[in-house]
Amino acid sequence: MMVVSTGRVVGSWRAAWLRVEGSWAWYRRYWKSNLYSSGLQPLLFLVAMGLGFGSQVKAGPATGGLPYLEYIAPALLVSASMQSAVSESTYPVLSGFKWQKDYLAVTATPVTPGQLLGGHFLWVSLRLLLSGVVYALIALAFGAWLNAGAILVVLAAVLTGVACAAPVTAFAATTYDEGTRFNGLFRFGVIPMTLFAGTFFPIEQIPLALRWLAWISPLWHGNQLARGVTLGGVSPLAMLGHLGVLVALFAVGVFFARKYFYRRLVI
Template sequence: MVVSTGRVVGSWHAAWLRVEGSWAWYRRYWKSNLYSSGLQPLLFLVAMGLGFGSQVRAGPATGGLPYLQYIAPALLVSAAMQNAVGESTYPVLSGFKWQKDYLAVTATPISPGQLLGGHFLWVALRLSLASAVYALIAVPFGGWLNAGAVVVVLVGVGTGLACAAPVTAFAASTYDEGVRFNALFRFVVMPMTLFAGTFFPIGQIPLALRWLAWISPLWHGNQLARGATLGGVPGWEMLGHVAFLLALFAVGAYFARRSFYRRLVV
């Protein structure tokens, strides 16, 4: 029997209750997420780093390092970005439209803002777990040059959250069956994965199109990750990349919060 304490839970506690609910679901269905969380980036590492990478000579484009070590940090960040987008599209829309668990949660003293905070906390935990697993698995493959891999995990989580915030706002403002998510994955996520410096320096992209990489959060995350483990990125540039990701998260979270309140407050 649950006994009421007569007190409204605090903001952090309320957000954490949402995380506990997500964890209860994840413990039952984690196997269905195993490929995207751990196996997919590992397969990319093996295929591109060891397979294709064996044909790539170390040179100026890779900073004089083996191709495996060049792409290992970027693959972690790329996987974190894709997982964050995945967690912030259909699961968010489902909370409003299909399962409607968001409506059930906000029928309690938990506010839409606290619910949104719980969502971001859960995304951060999911990304932390997946990134840590990838970082450990990459060790025996020789993917890391030094202990900067620990910082790369944090960069992956930060980049993922910077992508999750605007995508959550996008999902929260979606009222159809999520058809426009297909365009998001096809015309934003996939090109960003291929042309934001994950597999080759963006200097290989024509200058007229290079600005698309500059405004990509994944490129900023890749630069931070490579700067942390490979070096070669000045400190002021690192601060600029961090500022871009923080600004993107702040703007996305603001609009996501507006959409959450608009749909959940009657």
């Protein structure tokens, strides 16, 4: 088939969306291999912790007087989004540079590294939004939501995910080996955040000398934001603070990711 050039260069948004379309074409063929990590994992945690272990946890001050299922449901979604976003921004990004080299192919066209990066973040956001909506609907059947704030919980989860994805994407863009650096990221970053950033229990249960580790964690800010919009108990000023931290982290991550994408892709 002969391809005839139109002589027009697509705009920035269209160029980024072309990358999303490419990712979607791949995802439609291999979505089953991602089903566990993007959809089933948080739901299994919800059943195991919220209904199983949670049946032994009495509502009290630690849970804000709420059943444990309702307490952890928002945080489990945020935590799953963080994990999915980090996974999507490590080996897939490195593969674009090193193994499949599709980043090099894309930027050989009029699409710039910045537009390619924008497409990456758009795709991550859509993945998180899709899995978040599925989680929210199924959690509704378990009675995990108190009110319509669950809709905002999904948005808080997406924001937390992309806030974590941005600096990790920058980190991946500076990786030239086989990705062994990512092992440390998951072992000393993702797992401790999941366990000790207020997902399963309030950080007040952590010794004060170590509590600052939770305070600097983006997941804790996401958990607080998600619980605040559906469970309450978080002041408006604190909510703005949590939101500001996540937005700032995303902005800084995008700045460095864009810098390293151009450094690596522009010859």
